[in-house]
Amino acid sequence: MSCSRTLALIAASTIGLIMTAPTAGQTTGRKYPEGMAPPPVKWKGLVAGIDNLDDAVKARLGEHTGPLDWYSSRKHEFKVPGSDLTDNIHMRGDTMIDTIEAVTPPEGCETVAAVRAKLGEPEHVTILSKQRIISYAGKGFRFVANNADGKIVGVACFPPKRHVPEGEPKVCDSSKQKQGPLPPVSNAKPWEGLKVGFSVVPLGLDEKMLPTLKASEREYKIHDVLQARCCYLSYQGTSVALVGADIFGMLGVDLAKLRAKLAEEGHPNVVVAMSHTHAAPDTIGVYGFYPKEYVQSVKQALYQSVKDAAKAAKPVAQVKVVSVDLPLDGARVAEISRNCRNPGLVNPQLAVLTFHGADGKVLGTIVHYACHPETLDAEKHKMFSADYVGPLRDYVDKALGGTTVFLNGALGGMVSGDSPGRRPVDIKLLGEKLAKYVVEYAEKAQPTTEHTLRFVHRPIQICPTNIKFKAMAALKGGKAWLTDGRIPTELNYIRIGSAELITIPGELLPEIGFDIQARMTGYPRMIVCLANDELGYIVPGYDFNEKDYEEGMSVGAAMGPMIRLAAYQLAEQGAK
Numbered sequence: 295m296s297c298s299r300t301l302a303l304i305a306a307s308t309i310g311l312i313m314t315a316p317t318a319g320q321t322t323g324r325k326y327p328e329g330m331a332p333p334p335v336k337w338k339g340l341v342a343g344i345d346n347l348d349d350a351v352k353a354r355l356g357e358h359t360g361p362l363d364w365y366s367s368r369k370h371e372f373k374v375p376g377s378d379l380t381d382n383i384h385m386r387g388d389t390m391i392d393t394i395e396a397v398t399p400p401e402g403c404e405t406v407a408a409v410r411a412k413l414g415e416p417e418h419v420t421i422l423s424k425q426r427i428i429s430y431a432g433k434g435f436r437f438v439a440n441n442a443d444g445k446i447v448g449v450a451c452f453p454p455k456r457h458v459p460e461g462e463p464k465v466c467d468s469s470k471q472k473q474g475p476l477p478p479v480s481n482a483k484p485w486e487g488l489k490v491g492f493s494v495v496p497l498g499l500d501e502k503m504l505p506t507l508k509a510s511e512r513e514y515k516i517h518d519v520l521q522a523r524c525c526y527l528s529y530q531g532t533s534v535a536l537v538g539a540d541i542f543g544m545l546g547v548d549l550a551k552l553r554a555k556l557a558e559e560g561h562p563n564v565v566v567a568m569s570h571t572h573a574a575p576d577t578i579g580v581y582g583f584y585p586k587e588y589v590q591s592v593k594q595a596l597y598q599s600v601k602d603a604a605k606a607a608k609p610v611a612q613v614k615v616v617s618v619d620l621p622l623d624g625a626r627v628a629e630i631s632r633n634c635r636n637p638g639l640v641n642p643q644l645a646v647l648t649f650h651g652a653d654g655k656v657l658g659t660i661v662h663y664a665c666h667p668e669t670l671d672a673e674k675h676k677m678f679s680a681d682y683v684g685p686l687r688d689y690v691d692k693a694l695g696g697t698t699v700f701l702n703g704a705l706g707g708m709v710s711g712d713s714p715g716r717r718p719v720d721i722k723l724l725g726e727k728l729a730k731y732v733v734e735y736a737e738k739a740q741p742t743t744e745h746t747l748r749f750v751h752r753p754i755q756i757c758p759t760n761i762k763f764k765a766m767a768a769l770k771g772g773k774a775w776l777t778d779g780r781i782p783t784e785l786n787y788i789r790i791g792s793a794e795l796i797t798i799p800g801e802l803l804p805e806i807g808f809d810i811q812a813r814m815t816g817y818p819r820m821i822v823c824l825a826n827d828e829l830g831y832i833v834p835g836y837d838f839n840e841k842d843y844e845e846g847m848s849v850g851a852a853m854g855p856m857i858r859l860a861a862y863q864l865a866e867q868g869a870k
């Protein structure tokens with residue numbers, strides 16, 4: 295048996311062993327630092343990481359639902375008088391309060407000024423179009439305030455750990471950028487020569503495929519059909535294929551042949567944007583089993599989706615665009631997305647592009663939002679599903695017409711669902727909640743008056759320092775994947791009228807996402823993750839702690855800074 299084969303076998307078993315799911319159950323999983331004094335601010339008399347949510351406390355906090363099954367922990371949702379929103383408490387274990395995400399501010403912290411008076415200068419502020427995220431992570435808090443009146447409308451409390459160190463920029467301000475529906479554009483000049491086609495192709499995960507999967511998945515039910523949906527654009531000699539696919543993840547090396555074949559056939563600019571649904575087979579093989587037959591079927595479906603969409607291309611008169619920051623009241627996008635690694639640090643931007651024929655009808659829609667599709671507890675319910683992306687697309691297809699393609703955003707560490715639970719009904723609740731926003735804002739979208747289609751490919755090579763990725767490289771045939779010991783991957787810059795997309799080969803953390811978006815000049819500004827590669831989490835260099843979960847699932851500490859720099863350069867280039 296050849297050495298590399300042995301290496302590959304060792305690698306496979308090692309990877310399966312070490313690539314474990316997050317243990318902290320969507321909480322910070324941190325203890326309150328020993329010897330550290332409690333903060334000068336308490337939330338309803340409670341300190342996250344110190345106090346327990348026992349019956350007496352629950353009674354004092356009032357009417358609530360829970361404990362809800364929530365990953366390996368528990369979640370309680372407390373009603374807030376006079377509000378539709380809830381104050382949520384995430385537990386570590388049965389009673390320890392790990393994270394509080396509330397609309398009710400701590401006593402004496404009702405305004406930005408009052409918070410500063412109590413806690414001093416913040417370590418970092420992210421300023422968005424209408425609200426700002428004010429971070430005191432070193433003291434265990436993040437606040438959300440309205441820009442207009444400085445009112446605190448959300449607070450996240452968690453065991454303290456400084457996030458942004460001294461020396462790093464203290465502010466990320468994107469409030470000057472266009473955001474929200476644009477003023478009406480009348481008599482917009484129609485595009486001449488833009489053609490767009492859409493396709494929907496099942497990935498082939500059906501009853502016949504189940505026996506080829508790992509043992510524990512062979513009894514799973516297909517809750518909804520996993521699909522590849524392509525939006526194929528061509529204009530003035532440039533073509534771009536954006537494929538939104540219900541794939542957990544795939545490595546660039548596994549997509550290379552498919553993309554080379556498509557390029558030979560006249561489709562050089564293909565972006566496979568994986569939704570990262572967790573209710574799908576592990577098409578990376580990161581958990582020890584590589585479903586070869588299913589991967590083959592997926593590749594075939596991806597190929598077909600591009601071909602079908604290219605063939606279906608029709609003239610487009612208008613491309614309408616809109617992006618908006620959804621409300622962050624309660625230190626999350628309520629019932630849609632939250633951040634369990636850095637509570638309160640959530641990118642609430644929703645972006646929508648609609649493509650209209652000469653008759654004004656919608657041929658198709660691109661929806662961009664950042665959130666892990668892991669609403670459904672697939673292992674518990676033994677089901678495969680597109681997760682929230684499925685009901686989202688179905689709802690938008692019905693409401694707007696045409697075909698909806700979903701692209702995921704900076705969902706890394708760890709932006710995930712804020713649904714009441716992880717049941718099949720929860721994917722519908724979350725998906726349709728987001729879909730209603732899509733339809734609401736799509737109806738306010740205005741035609742982009744910029745008529746351009748651009749694609750800039752930006753290769754990059756990263757040295758894997760994480761033993762798991764080295765093991766994965768061995769599994770993927772070592773030299774076949776690595777170039778001089780580096781992992782070759784890519785970013786891409788795409789411009790569709792005024793809309794700007796930068797693609798990222800993995801799961802970018804929102805704080806890097808905010809910084810990149812702040813340097814983009816288009817409208818909307820979208821960062822598309824898990825695009826043409828899935829190299830795990832992309833963590834800021836200043837916050838790379840080897841013991842933490844996301845870091846354990848990343849190529850290494852160099853990835854964050856390298857991706858950030860390459861994206862800045864693309865944004866600059868794009869602005870020219």
Ligand SMILES: [Zn+2]
Nearest residue numbers: 570666706801
């Ligand atoms: Zn992930």
